[in-house]
Amino acid sequence: MLKGALLGAVAQELVKDLALAIQEQSQYATQFPTHFKELEDQLKYMQSFVADASKLKDKQETVKTTLDALRQQIYEADDLVVDCQIREDYWKMQGSSCSPSLSEMSFRYQTGKKLTKINNQIKRTREYLMSFYNPIAGHPYNKNNIDERRWSSLAFDQSEIVGLTEDAARLRNWILAQDEPQLRIGIVGLGGLGKTTLAKIICRDANLTKRFQVKIWVSVSQPVNEVEIMKSILKHLNADESESSKGNMLDRIYQLLSDKTYLIVLDDVWSIDDGWWERISTGLPKTEGTNSCIIITSRIKKVVKRMGVLETKVHQPKLLDEEESWALFCKVAHMSPNGEESPKLVDEGKKIVEKCKGLPLAIKTIGGLLLLVEKTDFEWKRISGNFHEKLTNLEGNGSEGNESVIASLQLSYDELPARLKQCILSFSIYPEDHEIDADQLVHWWQGEGFVRGKSTETATQSGLICLSELISRCLVEVVQRRNFDGSVYTCKVHDMVRDLTIKIARDEDFCSFNESGKHISNKNSRRLGVTRETTFQTLQGNSKLRALLLTTTHYIGFNKNIELAKVKSLRVLDLSQVILDSICVKDLWYWITSLNRLAYLNLRDVAKLFEVPNSIGKLWGLQVLILGECKNLKKLPTSILKLPRLIIFDVGNCPNIQCLPQGISRLSKLQELYGFKIAGPSNATGSRLGELKALTELQVLQIDINEESHIQDQELKVLENLEKLRVLSINAGDSKDKEILKKLDKLSPPSSIEELYLKHYFGETTPGWINPKSLQQLQYLCLEDSRINMMGKDFWGNKDDKWDVKGLCLKFCQRLKVSWEELQTVMPDIRYLEISQCNSLVSFPCDVEAVGFWYKDENKKGSPKTQKMLSLKKIECS
Structure with a gap:
C-alpha cells in the first residue's frame, strides 16, 4: 500500500515545473518543444496511474519493479528540467544575446539525447503497464480495494484505563462550567494516544450522567458517509429513518433534539472539506438553557477548529509518564504491579516500556505480544532487542483494541496531501529523540523542491506552513517555540512516527536503511x-x-x-x-x-x-x-x-x-x-544603502552599521521602495557618530513592516519614523541593548493614531524610563511583553530588573499567525 505514494508526489511537482517552463516559452523549453511536450504528456498519464497503483493491494508485487524503474526515470527527468532552468536563469541574468558557445551547443545536444532517451523509457513503461493493468477493476475506489477504516463504540473496559485522570478532570470542568447552548470540545493527538478512550470516560462519567438527557456516539468513517452519520444519530434517538432523504433525516434530528440536553461524540474525524459538517451541524439545535455539548476527536487540530472548537477548548492528552506507562503495561501483560515476578523480568519489562515513549497504543501492543511468548527474562530480552522491528511488523486488523501502532499511524500518513508526504519522510534521517532545527528542515524542503513559492507566499513561508500542518496533524512535536506568536524554532517526532517514516522511506527509496532500521x-x-x-x-x-x-x-x-x-x-x-x-x-x-x-x-x-x-x-x-x-x-x-x-x-x-x-x-x-x-566613503568596492532600492522582493532585511558605514542624503528614502518588506532589523553597532545617528533617524521604512528590531542604538530617543502613523502594520517591536532615555515624541501618536502592536520586547535598555500606563494608552491591543534588565521602567506587570514575561491572555500564546511567519531565529539570536 505504500509503494507509489511518494512517486506520485514527485511526478505531480515535476509536471507543474514542465508546464510552467512551456507556458513561459523559456529558452530551453523552446529548444526542445516536442521533447518537453511529450515528457509532460507522459508524466501526466503516469501520475494518474501511480495515484491508482499506490492504493492497490492485490497488484502490489506485480507493479513493484515497474514503479521502482519509473521512480528512477522521473528523478532523471527532474534533474534534466532543473539543469535547463538553472541555465535559463543564468543567461537571463547575464542578458547575453551572443551566439551559443561550444559548451552551450554541447549542452543542448546532450540534453536532446537525454530527453529522447527518457521519453522512450517512460513510453515503454506505460505500454508494459497497460498490458496488464485494468483501470476499472483495479480502480482504488473499487469496493474490493477500499481500506477497512477503524471504527469505535462507546463500550470499553474501565479497569484498563491508566493515566487519563487529569485529562478527564479538565474536560469535566469545562462541561460543568458551561454557560452556553452548545459547547464544542476538541480532543486531538497522535494516533494511539487515547483520544477515543478519553471521550468514552466523559460519556460514562457519573458526574455528567444526569446533565445530558441524550448521549450519542458516532464513529466517523473515512471517507465520510454523511447519510450513515445521520442514521447513527437517529438510531441513538430510537428513530428509524432509513428510507428518508437527507433533508428529512436532518429535520427529524432537529425535532428530536430541540427540547433536550444532548452530548454528541464524533470520533475520529479526518476532514470536513466536502461540507458535511456544515450541513449536519444545522440539525443540532442550540436551545437556550439546555447546555448541550459536542466532543470531536481527531488527529488534526485544524479540523476541530474548523468545526467551531475554540482554541481554549482544544485538549491534547499527554503521553504517559514512567509510572503510568508501567501500570498500563502490567495490566496488559498480566504482570504484578508490585514486582512479584523475578527482578530480571521486571528490568526487561521496564526497558521495553521505556522504548514506547509513553504512547498508550504502543504499550498495549507490545504488552499483548508478550502474552504470546514465554514469560522469561531471556524471551523478553530478545523482544526488547528487536523492539522496533517487532512493533513495525505487527499487523492490526483495524478494529479498536487490536490495532497495531504502525497500522494506526499509517492512517495519518495515508491522509496526507502529496506535498506533505515528502516532508514527513525527511524526519527519517534523524536519530531518535533528535531536536531538529526548523530552518534546516524548511531550507532542505526548499532546496529539493518539496515546497515552492507562490504568488501569495515565498518558499520559506510555504515550508513553514507545511511544518505547521504536520504539527496540527500531531505527527510532529514542537520542542521550542517563539514566545510571542508560537513560531516553531525546533521540533522532533515521536519514536513510533519515526519508525513509520523509516518503513515508508525504505520502501520508497527516499533514503537507505539496513534491515534493523539503521540509516x-x-x-x-x-x-x-x-x-x-x-x-x-x-x-x-x-x-x-x-x-x-x-x-x-x-x-x-x-x-x-x-x-x-x-x-x-x-x-x-x-x-x-x-x-x-x-x-x-x-x-x-x-x-x-x-x-x-x-x-x-x-x-x-x-x-x-x-x-x-x-x-x-x-x-x-x-x-x-x-x-x-x-x-x-x-x-x-x-x-x-x-x-x-x-x-x-x-x-x-x-x-x-x-x-x-x-x-x-x-x-x-x-x-x-x-x-x-553599509560601506564607508573610502571603500569604492563596497555595497551602499542605495543598492537596496532594486531588491523589491525583499521580505526580511537585517542591516548592520559599523564604524565605517556612511549613508548619503539621497539614500534616506530607499527603504520606501521595499513594499514587500515585513521584517526589518537595524543593528546600529553601538555607533556614537552623531552623523550616522541623524541619518538613521531620517530613514523611511515602508508601512508594510510587521516586525521591527532596533539594536545597539545610542540615540537618546527612538527614531522619529518609529510612530504609529508610519508603521501602521507593525505587530511586534523589539528595542535591545540601547541607550534610549525615552520614546520619541512621534512614538506616542495622537487620539487618531494608535499602535496596532501586539508584542513588545525591551532588553538591556537601562536608561529607558516609561510607565506601563503610558504604553497601554498608545498600544491598546498589546498582549505580550518580554523585559530584560530595564530597571527604569515604571509599574510594569512583570519583572523588569531580571527577566520578565507577561501575557494578556495565556491562551493566546500560540497565535494562528504562526503559519504565515517567516523564520526569525537568525534575527533574534544575532
Whole structure:
C-alpha cells in the first residue's frame, strides 16, 4: 500500500515545473518543444496511474519493479528540467544575446539525447503497464480495494484505563462550567494516544450522567458517509429513518433534539472539506438553557477548529509518564504491579516500556505480544532487542483494541496531501529523540523542491506552513517555540512516527536503511543524515544523492580521495558548524563548487572559515546561502553577485566582514538578506544603502552599521521602495557618530513592516519614523541593548493614531524610563511583553530588573499567525 505514494508526489511537482517552463516559452523549453511536450504528456498519464497503483493491494508485487524503474526515470527527468532552468536563469541574468558557445551547443545536444532517451523509457513503461493493468477493476475506489477504516463504540473496559485522570478532570470542568447552548470540545493527538478512550470516560462519567438527557456516539468513517452519520444519530434517538432523504433525516434530528440536553461524540474525524459538517451541524439545535455539548476527536487540530472548537477548548492528552506507562503495561501483560515476578523480568519489562515513549497504543501492543511468548527474562530480552522491528511488523486488523501502532499511524500518513508526504519522510534521517532545527528542515524542503513559492507566499513561508500542518496533524512535536506568536524554532517526532517514516522511506527509496532500521549510506542513497558512524566509502558509484546534512556530528573527515568527493548530484548540503581541522579547505571548496544542482548550502558557524572562493559563482542553481556566525570570515567574492536564483543570503553576525561587495542590486530575487553592511566613503568596492532600492522582493532585511558605514542624503528614502518588506532589523553597532545617528533617524521604512528590531542604538530617543502613523502594520517591536532615555515624541501618536502592536520586547535598555500606563494608552491591543534588565521602567506587570514575561491572555500564546511567519531565529539570536 505504500509503494507509489511518494512517486506520485514527485511526478505531480515535476509536471507543474514542465508546464510552467512551456507556458513561459523559456529558452530551453523552446529548444526542445516536442521533447518537453511529450515528457509532460507522459508524466501526466503516469501520475494518474501511480495515484491508482499506490492504493492497490492485490497488484502490489506485480507493479513493484515497474514503479521502482519509473521512480528512477522521473528523478532523471527532474534533474534534466532543473539543469535547463538553472541555465535559463543564468543567461537571463547575464542578458547575453551572443551566439551559443561550444559548451552551450554541447549542452543542448546532450540534453536532446537525454530527453529522447527518457521519453522512450517512460513510453515503454506505460505500454508494459497497460498490458496488464485494468483501470476499472483495479480502480482504488473499487469496493474490493477500499481500506477497512477503524471504527469505535462507546463500550470499553474501565479497569484498563491508566493515566487519563487529569485529562478527564479538565474536560469535566469545562462541561460543568458551561454557560452556553452548545459547547464544542476538541480532543486531538497522535494516533494511539487515547483520544477515543478519553471521550468514552466523559460519556460514562457519573458526574455528567444526569446533565445530558441524550448521549450519542458516532464513529466517523473515512471517507465520510454523511447519510450513515445521520442514521447513527437517529438510531441513538430510537428513530428509524432509513428510507428518508437527507433533508428529512436532518429535520427529524432537529425535532428530536430541540427540547433536550444532548452530548454528541464524533470520533475520529479526518476532514470536513466536502461540507458535511456544515450541513449536519444545522440539525443540532442550540436551545437556550439546555447546555448541550459536542466532543470531536481527531488527529488534526485544524479540523476541530474548523468545526467551531475554540482554541481554549482544544485538549491534547499527554503521553504517559514512567509510572503510568508501567501500570498500563502490567495490566496488559498480566504482570504484578508490585514486582512479584523475578527482578530480571521486571528490568526487561521496564526497558521495553521505556522504548514506547509513553504512547498508550504502543504499550498495549507490545504488552499483548508478550502474552504470546514465554514469560522469561531471556524471551523478553530478545523482544526488547528487536523492539522496533517487532512493533513495525505487527499487523492490526483495524478494529479498536487490536490495532497495531504502525497500522494506526499509517492512517495519518495515508491522509496526507502529496506535498506533505515528502516532508514527513525527511524526519527519517534523524536519530531518535533528535531536536531538529526548523530552518534546516524548511531550507532542505526548499532546496529539493518539496515546497515552492507562490504568488501569495515565498518558499520559506510555504515550508513553514507545511511544518505547521504536520504539527496540527500531531505527527510532529514542537520542542521550542517563539514566545510571542508560537513560531516553531525546533521540533522532533515521536519514536513510533519515526519508525513509520523509516518503513515508508525504505520502501520508497527516499533514503537507505539496513534491515534493523539503521540509516546508512550506499550507492543508492538519495538522502543522508551524517552521524559519527557514517562512512562515505560505501557511497562508491552513487549518482543519486540529493541531500546531505550533518545531524549529530560536526566532523566529516573530508579529503579529495573519499567517495563523497565523487558525488556530484547534491541539491542540499548542510555543513553547519563543521570542524575544518584536518580538512584541506581548498579540496572541500573544489568539491562544493562542482555541485551544479546545489540549491541550499549551509556553512553557518564554521569556526575556521576565512574566505569564500571566487568559484562559488559557478553554483548557478544556488537559492539559499547561509554563512552567518562565521566569526573569522573576512571577505566575500564578487562572484556571489552572479548567482541568478539566490533568494536567501545570510552573512549575519560575521564581525570581520566590513561590507558586502558592490553590485548586490543584481540579486533581484532576494527575499531574505541578513547582515547587510553599509560601506564607508573610502571603500569604492563596497555595497551602499542605495543598492537596496532594486531588491523589491525583499521580505526580511537585517542591516548592520559599523564604524565605517556612511549613508548619503539621497539614500534616506530607499527603504520606501521595499513594499514587500515585513521584517526589518537595524543593528546600529553601538555607533556614537552623531552623523550616522541623524541619518538613521531620517530613514523611511515602508508601512508594510510587521516586525521591527532596533539594536545597539545610542540615540537618546527612538527614531522619529518609529510612530504609529508610519508603521501602521507593525505587530511586534523589539528595542535591545540601547541607550534610549525615552520614546520619541512621534512614538506616542495622537487620539487618531494608535499602535496596532501586539508584542513588545525591551532588553538591556537601562536608561529607558516609561510607565506601563503610558504604553497601554498608545498600544491598546498589546498582549505580550518580554523585559530584560530595564530597571527604569515604571509599574510594569512583570519583572523588569531580571527577566520578565507577561501575557494578556495565556491562551493566546500560540497565535494562528504562526503559519504565515517567516523564520526569525537568525534575527533574534544575532
